[in-house]
Amino acid sequence: MRPLVWFRADLRTRDNTALHEACAAATRGVLAVFTICPVQWRMHDWGDPRASLVQRSLAALSKDLLDRNIALKLITRDRFRGVEEDLLKLAREHQCTALYYNSEYEVNEQDRDHRVNAAFNDAKLPVHAFHDQTVVPPDTLRTGEDKPYTVYSPYKRRWYEYYNAGKAPSARGLPKRQPEIVSTPDPIPERIGDFDPHDAHAGLWRAGQAHALSRLQAFIQHKIEAYKEERDFPAIDGTSVLSPYLAVGAISPRQCIEAAVEANRGRLDTGSKGPVHWMSEVIWREFYRQILVAFPRVCKHQPFNPRYDIPWRSDAHARADFDAWKTGNTGYPIIDAAMRQLITTGWMHNRVRMAVAMFLTKDLLIDWRWGERYFMQRLVDADLANNNGGWQWSAATGTDAAPYFRIFNPITQSRKFDPDGRYIRRFIPELASLDDQIIHEPWRHASLFDAIDYPRPMVDHSLARERALAAFKVHA
Ligand SMILES: Cc1cc2nc3c(=O)[nH]c(=O)nc-3n(C[C@H](O)[C@H](O)[C@H](O)COP(=O)(O)OP(=O)(O)OC[C@H]3O[C@@H](n4cnc5c(N)ncnc54)[C@H](O)[C@@H]3O)c2cc1C
The missing domain is CATH 3.40.50.620 (HUPs)
Known part of the structure; x- marks a missing residue:
């Protein structure tokens, strides 16, 4: 054999x-x-x-x-x-x-x-x-009516029951060493197709399972306890940043969950808030994979919930707005910092992924598929199930009860999650000299603003919010 x-x-x-x-x-x-x-x-x-x-x-x-x-x-x-x-x-x-x-x-x-x-x-x-991509195989958990789960919280409760009942397979170590080798390994090509062989971000993302495992261990040792408090602040290195390694499979979700359960003294859904919360994020990944399996239309650029797939803006003005968003030139510092983090590192913090996705779909009324595609092209952790889930959640076409009238205010997000502007300063050096108050809305301070090479807000958020509400209401 x-x-x-x-x-x-x-x-x-x-x-x-x-x-x-x-x-x-x-x-x-x-x-x-x-x-x-x-x-x-x-x-x-x-x-x-x-x-x-x-x-x-x-x-x-x-x-x-x-x-x-x-x-x-x-x-x-x-x-x-x-x-x-x-x-x-x-x-x-x-x-x-x-x-x-x-x-x-x-x-x-x-x-x-x-x-x-x-x-x-x-x-x-x-x-x-x-089945290996998830801890619980995607087609396993069903509702009482024998349907796939479409809402995260009840899915998570069933997931906990399943895992706590010992039904999920445990992580295994290395496979058996083979006594004889078949053939010789092929050299790994320097260049793959027309992909850039010298990707600018390569130095930031060391490859391989050894690196992924040591990243997991470092996170468990130093950060998981404070995860719940720190996970929403993009200036803080408070999340695991394991998403690229989960995406290519250099690490398994079983390894992640088991390490967190161990850190939480053998418990999954009770005990220390940090590990419990972190595991619930890994379960989001499982949730979106089971959605993709049960509703393959999400792989085909179709909305999960067609009701709110409104006629998005798509004319030349929308294309120009999209370019400003892509390049981090919307005039909203928190949005621009996030888009520039994506360009310079190939990764973006979750809190601001939600903020920029909301901004594109609600403030600019631009099709979530444009944003989804751009993220796939730019992210080192590009993953269809998670990316699609995140975009549809933000656009209100998704599985979850994210109602269309939930519209993030980019200034409130900025003040709340980057209160001292550290994250903004890191990615927008032209704003570095502004104080902690002014940095969130620099245009409000005319004398300072005129001296800076930074754009004015491309939309007025309160007007954009009204426009979005009107557009969605027609379909409600
Ligand atoms: C618009 C949008 C697009 C996104 N695109 C992607 C993508 O292409 N690839 C991707 O892996 N994640 C995506 N996410 C989910 C999330 O932002 C990233 O998984 C997370 O930021 C990765 O950082 P981390 O590894 O430090 O996560 P941690 O906070 O340490 O979480 C651990 C792991 O749990 C999973 N996870 C965490 N949050 C989520 C979530 N909201 N949904 C699903 N899984 C989650 C990831 O696998 C992550 O590595 C997207 C979210 C949004 C709102």
């Missing part, structure tokens, strides 16, 4: 279900493979930050696999279509007798996997697919 393990969004050797099972079943070694599909990735709005992290994670994975005596082969094909032939050819060339992989849930990935499964079944080679 010689398994071929197909890596996808699970670029790690520890606690990798498919790899672990394959290594346990193997009698004549294990071969690993990853498929590089640059045109498809572009079609899925991947940008340089994510492609670069994947490329560098592959280099780390290849080394980690070699430690287990497993070679990582690479297949490059522009799109998903046809990878079934490449995988089958590789399996045959190396006398592999079965295919192992962890499931991906997005629509195109599922179509690809159906084709691969059919090709392997035709060739009489068994396929073993596993």
Whole structure:
């Protein structure tokens, strides 16, 4: 028995279900493979930050696999279509007798996997697919009426029950080392398709499971206790910043939950506020994945709740407004600081992700899909389920009870969550000399403002709010 393990969004050797099972079943070694599909990735709005992290994670994975005596082969094909032939050819060339992989849930990935499964079944080679992206498999928890959950809080309560009943699998360590190596590893390419091989953010995002695990440990040791108090302040480094590693699968959600449960003396939903709150954020990730599985329309640019998918602005003025938002030139410092954090680091703090998404959809009435796409292209943690969930939540087309009349005031957000303007100063140096009061609304101080190279607010928030309410009300 010689398994071929197909890596996808699970670029790690520890606690990798498919790899672990394959290594346990193997009698004549294990071969690993990853498929590089640059045109498809572009079609899925991947940008340089994510492609670069994947490329560098592959280099780390290849080394980690070699430690287990497993070679990582690479297949490059522009799109998903046809990878079934490449995988089958590789399996045959190396006398592999079965295919192992962890499931991906997005629509195109599922179509690809159906084709691969059919090709392997035709060739009489068994396929073993596993749930591995979440602690609780996405199609497991159902309401009393046997429907998927569409509201987070009851989902979380069921999730707690399931986990506390010991039904979720535990994290595993390293897989069994193989006595013989099959083939030699392929070199990791310097350049993938037309993605920039020198992504400007690469230095900020070290790749590999060792780094991801040490980041988790540092967070658990030093920050998780204060997480609940500090998580909303973008100037504070108070969150785990594990999202890029969860997105490429350099770390598993089981590893995250178990480390937090341990820090919380074995408890999940009671005990210390910091760990409990952090775990509830990881459960948001599980929630959005089960939404994507139950409602695949969210993968197809369709709203979860079509009622509030209002006729968004899309003319030349809207495009110019969108450009100002993208480049961090709206005239609202907290919004611009956040958009510039995204440009300069490839990441953005959650509090301000919500603020900028609200601003685009409610203050500017611009289609959430434009923002969703731009985020996918720019974020190092770009993840369809979480990104779509966040955008639809902000636009009021989402699953949750975020009513359309919940409209964040960017100045209130700024004063509340960046009270001393530290975050704004970090990303907008032109405002650095303003004091803690003025920095949130610099235009109100004409003499100071005229001396600064910074735009006036592109919209008046109270007028924009009225415009949004009127637009949504027609559909209420
Ligand atoms: C408009 C918008 C777009 C977003 N796009 C993405 C995206 O592309 N990729 C992504 O991973 N997250 C996205 N999020 C969710 C959230 O902002 C990030 O997961 C979080 O900021 C990552 O930082 P962290 O790792 O320090 O999180 P922590 O606060 O340390 O949380 C731990 C983990 O829990 C998960 N998590 C936390 N908050 C959320 C949430 N609101 N929804 C779902 N999962 C969550 C993440 O996997 C995160 O790494 C988006 C949110 C919004 C409002």
